[in-house]
Amino acid sequence: MPELPEVETVSRGIRPHLEGQAIQEIIIRNPNLRWRVDAQLSIKVVGQVVQKITRRSKYIVWHLEQGALLWHLGMTGVMRVLTEPELPLKHDHIDVVFANKILRFTDPRRFGALIFTEDWQKHSRIVNLGPEPLGPGFNNIYLKEKLEKTQRAIKFAIMDAHVVVGVGNIYANESLFLARIHPQRIAASLTLGEVGSLTAAVEITISKAIEFGGTTLKDFIGSDGKPGYFRNELQVYGRKDEPCFACRNPIQKIVLGGRATYFCAQCQRL
DNA sequence: ATCGGGACCTGCTTGC
């Protein structure tokens, strides 16, 4: 399901419901997520107030009075706020119970995660992350310097969270199309001008996707139950053999590093 | 040190 815009959408969706609320209970039906959920988790967080909810990379951070909870939605994680009790289904692995609502975490593939950390900014999953694509640290000077050092295909480079966070497969494809750069270009071969276009393309793509509430492919729904509408805006992703919106040539699909890669061979030159 | 590939899971779609 989620890349950064989807995670941001979920984060914004749950925030008004949960900020300021005290955690009364945590029900872990299945702790076997990406990493096994700490059996002591309840002891550490029950009674604490969720002071603030933010996002860093694809993690949703619940700032508690002591420490923080880091959530990751993996590929198929969904968070919903229940105001009425609902019988848990097969993949409803975790409930966080508040006074008059429940945060329910559902994740069929169990690539998601829930981690308690005393100091989230120093957590090993967080500390080495690259800048936010919409933050001040992400600009053409920074990106040029990063890309110069690597011979990988540009698509891999921008999907690498040490370079910039939050750019997953869909938005990597979309950003490269917008910047008119072929996904297999060697990262180090990009000129400063091209890096500038790519920086702008990533910013535009991500911010537009956030504005549209993310991309619904199969099962993404925001925590308000609404789908994301960015799907209608996709230029290349999932459009194999369909005409390019710019030049009408058919969109190509190749597999790069095991991931579906879509591009227009006319508009995006090697 | 960097990079590619396999691994982790389940469910849906596709093709025989």
Added chain:
DNA sequence: TGCAAGCAGGTCCCGA
């Protein structure tokens, strides 16, 4: 129609 293979939005870890 039924079944198996293939594929999926993410990341980590290993070995070359």
